[in-house]
Amino acid sequence: MSYLELKDIHKAYYLGKEAFPVLNGIDLTFERGEFVAILGESGGGKSTLMNIIGGLDRQFDGQVLLQGQAIDHHQEKQMDRYRRETIGYIYQSYNLISHLSVLDNVLISLDMTKLSRSQREQRAHELLAQVGLSDQVKKYPNQLSGGQKQRVAIARALASDPKIIIADEPTGALDSQNTAEVLQLLDQIAAEGRLVICVTHSQAVADAGTRIVRLADGKITADERLKTAYPVDEQAQQIAARKLPWYVPLTTAFKHLKYTWSWNLLIVIGTAIGLFAVMLFNGLGNGLKGYINQQINDMVNPQVVTVARYTKTSQSKRGGSQSNQQAQAQQAQGSGSPSAAGSATATASASDTSSVKTFSTAQIKRLSQLKHVSSAQGGLTASNATIKIGKKDYTASSLTTWSANDRKSTIKVGHQAGKNEIVLDKSTIAKKWSSKNWRKLVGKKVTVSYQTTNKSGKTVTIKRKLTVAGITNGSTGSGANAVTYATMQSMQASKKANTKATSVTVKVDSRQHNKSVTKQINKLKTSGKRQFMATSIASMLTTVNTYVNLATTVLAAIAGISLLVSALMIIVTMFMSVSARKKEIGILRALGESRRDIRRLFTSESLIIGVVSAALATGLAYGIGAVLNKALYSIASYNLIQIQVDNIVFTFVIALAIALLAAILPAWRAARLNPIDALAAD
Numbered sequence: 001m002s003y004l005e006l007k008d009i010h011k012a013y014y015l016g017k018e019a020f021p022v023l024n025g026i027d028l029t030f031e032r033g034e035f036v037a038i039l040g041e042s043g044g045g046k047s048t049l050m051n052i053i054g055g056l057d058r059q060f061d062g063q064v065l066l067q068g069q070a071i072d073h074h075q076e077k078q079m080d081r082y083r084r085e086t087i088g089y090i091y092q093s094y095n096l097i098s099h100l101s102v103l104d105n106v107l108i109s110l111d112m113t114k115l116s117r118s119q120r121e122q123r124a125h126e127l128l129a130q131v132g133l134s135d136q137v138k139k140y141p142n143q144l145s146g147g148q149k150q151r152v153a154i155a156r157a158l159a160s161d162p163k164i165i166i167a168d169e170p171t172g173a174l175d176s177q178n179t180a181e182v183l184q185l186l187d188q189i190a191a192e193g194r195l196v197i198c199v200t201h202s203q204a205v206a207d208a209g210t211r212i213v214r215l216a217d218g219k220i221t222a223d224e225r226l227k228t229a230y231p232v233d234e235q236a237q238q239i240a241a242r243k244l245p246w247y248v249p250l251t252t253a254f255k256h257l258k259y260t261w262s263w264n265l266l267i268v269i270g271t272a273i274g275l276f277a278v279m280l281f282n283g284l285g286n287g288l289k290g291y292i293n294q295q296i297n298d299m300v301n302p303q304v305v306t307v308a309r310y311t312k313t314s315q316s317k318r319g320g321s322q323s324n325q326q327a328q329a330q331q332a333q334g335s336g337s338p339s340a341a342g343s344a345t346a347t348a349s350a351s352d353t354s355s356v357k358t359f360s361t362a363q364i365k366r367l368s369q370l371k372h373v374s375s376a377q378g379g380l381t382a383s384n385a386t387i388k389i390g391k392k393d394y395t396a397s398s399l400t401t402w403s404a405n406d407r408k409s410t411i412k413v414g415h416q417a418g419k420n421e422i423v424l425d426k427s428t429i430a431k432k433w434s435s436k437n438w439r440k441l442v443g444k445k446v447t448v449s450y451q452t453t454n455k456s457g458k459t460v461t462i463k464r465k466l467t468v469a470g471i472t473n474g475s476t477g478s479g480a481n482a483v484t485y486a487t488m489q490s491m492q493a494s495k496k497a498n499t500k501a502t503s504v505t506v507k508v509d510s511r512q513h514n515k516s517v518t519k520q521i522n523k524l525k526t527s528g529k530r531q532f533m534a535t536s537i538a539s540m541l542t543t544v545n546t547y548v549n550l551a552t553t554v555l556a557a558i559a560g561i562s563l564l565v566s567a568l569m570i571i572v573t574m575f576m577s578v579s580a581r582k583k584e585i586g587i588l589r590a591l592g593e594s595r596r597d598i599r600r601l602f603t604s605e606s607l608i609i610g611v612v613s614a615a616l617a618t619g620l621a622y623g624i625g626a627v628l629n630k631a632l633y634s635i636a637s638y639n640l641i642q643i644q645v646d647n648i649v650f651t652f653v654i655a656l657a658i659a660l661l662a663a664i665l666p667a668w669r670a671a672r673l674n675p676i677d678a679l680a681a682d
């Protein structure tokens with residue numbers, strides 16, 4: 001049984017339906033230790049035969065048997081394995097990978113062996129020393145002479161310890177001295193017990209071997225033995241082969257990107273700009289939400305639910321929408337913007353504390369006993385009060401009782417009102433009194449008066465001298481001009497007007513329960529009738545946040561269009577890369593890499609571009625975000641751009657998704673390339 005046997009090999013190339021026969025029934029046997037020259041004229045079919053022996057060509061008739069076992073050329077995986085384990089190629093045009101160093105060109109083949117990393121490096125160095133290139137390992141192929149390149153190719157062909165070396169015109173591009181050296185190396189390789197098959201049209205080269213096979217018109221015309229084959233040590237262990245580990249295409253991709261870094265940098269910058277824009281808008285969304293929340297929380301207590309009595313008439317007149325409910329509740333409590341409070345006067349609060357439904361003590365108690373409620377406090381409101389300071393009158397659109405909803409932080413000077421004291425609004429009262437010395441109002445006595453109806457329905461004027469305890473700057477109007485509940489009750493009582501609460505401020509034990517407490521209160525019924533109408537700042541915040549989210553998502557989506565451009569850029573780059581690297585693909589396939597390995601190589605390149613772009617985008621977003629925050633701080637006293645971890649994660653996920661999608665087609669195309677066509681590429 002011969003080591004390698006060719007049985008009745010026929011091969012024809014087709015142009016359309018027309019067949020051009022190249023090999024017309026080749027029968028040959030080869031043994032290890034032989035250095036066989038296949039000699040023939042140009043176009044005689046030598047390379048075609050080598051591609052069949054080497055497992056690159058699968059379209060032929062006949063059989064190739066290795067140690068008596070027929071190789072199934074239609075089984076892709078078996079062929080990959082055959083090339084990986086058994087065959088080593090040496091080409092006329094060297095076919096080194098230009099972006100890998102001399103050492104890496106040899107290591108790329110060793111990566112498909114089971115040797116450890118250090119053993120692989122050691123073997124690569126030994127092989128390069130064997131071909132006389134110890135001092136050239138760090139160079140790249142374009143820094144070598146032709147003879148040196150061919151010696152690197154020989155070292156690479158031997159790396160995985162294959163038993164068959166196929167050399168296709170290995171000396172075709174070399175001068176006589178390099179030719180002699182390469183032939184000597186090939187002879188040494190045969191002497192190691194390998195089968196060397198060398199294609200040539202030079203008789204001198206053929207004479208260096210142990211046997212000459214002549215090929216003409218697709219047939220063997222002569223088979224001549226010059227020397228006996230070298231003896232073979234059958235006991236010698238072959239280095240075990242393995243499939244290419246997943247990380248090797250990744251590192252090869254990285255090396256290629258590094259080699260062509262200037263071009264790739266442009267792609268990375270282009271992609272990063274799109275990602276950066278999306279990230280910045282998301283960061284702006286976070287900042288705006290945070291800012292709005294902070295502003296609202298500064299003015300009102302988010303742990304508070306404001307309750308008014310439910311009235312059906314107002315409900316049906318106003319359509320009963322939630323916003324109207326809110327308006328009514330706010331009106332009863334005296335909150336809402338100053339203008340809103342003013343317009344409310346025209347409808348319900350003109351009747352003030354007399355016609356607005358009031359709360360009984362039992363009702364307030366009922367509210368205070370609800371789940372997650374820590375306290376419930378009644379409040380009164382009067383509209384269009386007159387504040388007389390000295391001899392001048394000032395109009396306060398509302399006078400309310402200070403509640404848990406009012407923030408102490410809104411008191412700019414002075415303190416909260418105590419008994420027979422009042423806090424006054426800064427812009428509508430204090431600053432009108434004196435734009436410079438408004439602070440001096442604290443401690444002064446003012447006369448507060450307003451009209452209301454008493455219990456018998458008569459209009460009465462309530463008047464009381466109060467001391468200014470502080471000045472507030474609460475732009476919501478609630479608590480802008482406020483007294484204590486007790487003070488207001490005593491003022492109302494002086495003219496037999498209503499002293500019962502027209503609103504109740506309910507304090508919730510934690511912010512999360514705000515919504516559920518609001519719901520609970522709205523559902524409370526007595527004799528089947530709804531009693532209360534609750535509203536909370538938390539629901540307002542939710543609405544505001546929804547709008548901000550919507551706006552920033554739209555902005556981020558617009559910025560996201562640039563990501564499409566990024567994706568196209570990566571696709572184009574990958575397609576160009578595949579076209580430019582056809583030869584490399586052919587070399588890797590000839591070395592035994594599978595289609596999957598080739599797919600991984602190009603997908604890895606795309607993914608690396610994606611990850612580096614996302615990293616650059618993150619850096620840009622943080623850098624430019626910080627600059628913008630500094631510039632805008634004077635306006636809002638808040639960092640308006642807040643990039644969070646989830647924004648970064650989102651950016652990386654998007655970048656990887658784009659890179660992956662962009663890589664699919666080019667990587668698929670690369671993997672589908674016919675290795676012979678790929679090797680023939682310029």
Ligand SMILES: Nc1ncnc2c1ncn2[C@@H]1O[C@H](COP(=O)(O)OP(=O)(O)OP(=O)(O)O)[C@@H](O)[C@H]1O
Pocket residue numbers: 013014020022040041042043044045046047048049201
């Ligand atoms: N892909 C192909 N499609 C069509 N014809 C082809 C193809 N490849 C090779 N041929 C033809 O097959 C014949 C044999 O080519 P092959 O390359 O095997 O010859 P060769 O003996 O190696 O020649 P050379 O010494 O010039 O390299 C030639 O006539 C060539 O034109």
